[in-house]
Amino acid sequence: MTTTNRPAQFAFLSRILHWLMAALLVAMLFIGVSMVASLGDYHWLVALHRPLGIAILILALIRLVTRLLTEAPALPANISPAERLVIKMSELVLYTLFIALPLVGWAMLSAGHYPIVMFGSVHLPPILPAKPELYATLRKTHTILAYLLFLTFLAHAGAVLFHTLILRDGILNRMVPWTVRPAKGESRS
Amino acid sequence: MNGSELDRDPNTLPARLPSAAIFARLAGIGLLLAVIAGLFLYAGGWLTPHALTPAAMVDTFERLNGAHPGFRRNHAKGVCVTGYFDSNGQGQGLSKAQVFRAGRVPIVGRFALAGGQPFAGDTPQTVRSLAILFKQADGEEWRTAMVNIPVFVVNNPQDFHDFLVVTSPDPQTGKVDTAAVGAFVGKHPETAAALKEIGSHPFSSGFGDSAYYALNAFRFVNDTGKSTAVRWWVRPEQGGAAGDFATTDKNYLFDGLITQIHSGPLRWHVIVTVGQPGDPTAQAASAWPADRQQIDVGTITIDTIESEDTSATRDINFDPLVLPDGISPSDDPLLSARSAAYSQSFIRREGEKKSPSDVSTAEVSK
Numbered sequence: 387m388t389t390t391n392r393p394a395q396f397a398f399l400s401r402i403l404h405w406l407m408a409a410l411l412v413a414m415l416f417i418g419v420s421m422v423a424s425l426g427d428y429h430w431l432v433a434l435h436r437p438l439g440i441a442i443l444i445l446a447l448i449r450l451v452t453r454l455l456t457e458a459p460a461l462p463a464n465i466s467p468a469e470r471l472v473i474k475m476s477e478l479v480l481y482t483l484f485i486a487l488p489l490v491g492w493a494m495l496s497a498g499h500y501p502i503v504m505f506g507s508v509h510l511p512p513i514l515p516a517k518p519e520l521y522a523t524l525r526k527t528h529t530i531l532a533y534l535l536f537l538t539f540l541a542h543a544g545a546v547l548f549h550t551l552i553l554r555d556g557i558l559n560r561m562v563p564w565t566v567r568p569a570k571g572e573s574r575s
Numbered sequence: 576m577n578g579s580e581l582d583r584d585p586n587t588l589p590a591r592l593p594s595a596a597i598f599a600r601l602a603g604i605g606l607l608l609a610v611i612a613g614l615f616l617y618a619g620g621w622l623t624p625h626a627l628t629p630a631a632m633v634d635t636f637e638r639l640n641g642a643h644p645g646f647r648r649n650h651a652k653g654v655c656v657t658g659y660f661d662s663n664g665q666g667q668g669l670s671k672a673q674v675f676r677a678g679r680v681p682i683v684g685r686f687a688l689a690g691g692q693p694f695a696g697d698t699p700q701t702v703r704s705l706a707i708l709f710k711q712a713d714g715e716e717w718r719t720a721m722v723n724i725p726v727f728v729v730n731n732p733q734d735f736h737d738f739l740v741v742t743s744p745d746p747q748t749g750k751v752d753t754a755a756v757g758a759f760v761g762k763h764p765e766t767a768a769a770l771k772e773i774g775s776h777p778f779s780s781g782f783g784d785s786a787y788y789a790l791n792a793f794r795f796v797n798d799t800g801k802s803t804a805v806r807w808w809v810r811p812e813q814g815g816a817a818g819d820f821a822t823t824d825k826n827y828l829f830d831g832l833i834t835q836i837h838s839g840p841l842r843w844h845v846i847v848t849v850g851q852p853g854d855p856t857a858q859a860a861s862a863w864p865a866d867r868q869q870i871d872v873g874t875i876t877i878d879t880i881e882s883e884d885t886s887a888t889r890d891i892n893f894d895p896l897v898l899p900d901g902i903s904p905s906d907d908p909l910l911s912a913r914s915a916a917y918s919q920s921f922i923r924r925e926g927e928k929k930s931p932s933d934v935s936t937a938e939v940s941k
Contacts, residue, residue, distance in 0.1 A: 423620030423628045425732045428915035499891050501716045507900035518890045522926030547604045554589045
């Protein structure tokens with residue numbers, strides 16, 4: 387029997403942010419892919435896309451700090467070293483995309499000489515000078531990163547579902563918003 | 576959190592599921608992921624390749640006009656200007672936008688000819704446009720793209736697409752199929768009425784003495800939150816172009832404008848037409864009744880002109896939905912469609928190699 391002092395779950399704030407951001411990110415991916423293909427719904431979708439993106443950037447930074455300042459729960463022991471590495475890398479990729487996607491969007495609008503409107507008269511300053519080639523490159527980058535995030539999301543959801551429904555190793559307990567206290571010496575009933 | 580409660584033997588996993596259950600669960604997971612991926616593909620338009628998307632609209636412009644990398648896909652031939660807007664404060668009753676407070680804001684703008692051919696010759700019948708970006712002190716912007724016809728020809732993006740196709744010359748014969756145009760107009764009484772209205776406003780001699788109309792309705796929102804349907808247009812202060820350019824000269828409209836601006840600033844009054852309750856806001860092809868209140872909210876002065884080859888204004892998207900707080904879109908479906916199509920054109924041209932404009936730096940400085 388292995389005894390560990392590591393917590394059973396991520397910090398409460400991390401867990402709440404995980405699910406809140408999951409909902410926002412999936413919504414954002416769908417808003418983003420819909421708006422570029424729509425004439426009629428383009429405007430209201432893009433008007434929602436901008437402030438939501440900045441909200442995600444702020445939440446991602448809070449989540450990153452929380453993640454670095456608190457101790458992560460141990461992974462179930464059945465997980466192989468190779469899979470542990472994959473999990474670590476995928477977490478790194480996800481955090482990078484959470485922060486990079488909104489930043490690239492913001493930079494792209496700056497380079498495209500657009501005002502970065504949030505809501506009402508609230509708007510953000512440009513973070514890059516207006517420059518056509520830069521706009522074109524960042525615009526493409528934004529799309530590629532978004533597809534990458536969507537694929538990473540599918541892989542992440544698929545892997546967690548596989549562990550939870552088939553291996554039944556309780557990996558999801560690390561992230562559920564409620565408190566899970568596994569009974570001593572046995573797995574879930 | 577070091578309680579023995581958290582101790583656990585992670586090696587103790589539940590018994591392995593029966594193969595049938597594993598298969599069923601795997602299938603369930605696979606199905607769920609496939610549904611999410613399918614919805615994503617559907618949302619992105621990949622499953623409906625014939626829908627009219629911003630890309631399809633811009634593809635049509637490219638098909639009808641030929642490929643002209645680096646140029647706007649519509650209103651391709653143009654020249655950039657700068658100046659300022661002096662607000663007289665009269666717009667404040669309707670809109671809280673900072674631009675309507677009495678005072679001056681800088682503007683940049685662009686005069687252009689409708690159509691996606693940057694090297695087409697100027698003609699008296701080509702629709703002319705004036706796009707303006709008002710730069711508020713607080714960093715908000717009001718961008719508007721106006722044309723010298725008083726109403727638009729259709730009311731929605733699909734009709735605009737079809738109108739474009741039907742009124743363009745056949746690439747083989749170089750002729751417009753007048754029977755097809757007649758059939759379109761027959762099916763669209765709003766287009767017939769619009770063409771009549773447009774015909775009753777003969778074009779002026781040049782860019783400088785044209786009025787330009789924003790066509791779509793918008794909403795002005797004032798300090799008290801009151802929202803009013805409006806349209807706006809700009810009325811020229813000056814008459815025809817100075818200098819003598821034959822209408823057969825390839826760039827006669829642009830040369831006339833250049834000469835006029837070099838001889839002194841040009842001015843337009845910004846006129847806001849105030850809609851009454853019940854005035855349609857989603858019918859760009861119909862004018863409002865002629866007795867609607869017209870408010871002169873200030874004067875645009877244009878005092879410098881520069882070729883697209885050197886002006887940063889070339890790389891501004893005059894998206895009609897870049898609006899300051901105090902101006903909102905109406906329910907006109909053309910507004911979102913214009914915003915989406917302009918954006919698509921902008922994305923494409925910004926990544927392309929630029930070629931010199933027909934209205935060259937040498938031409939603008941002579």
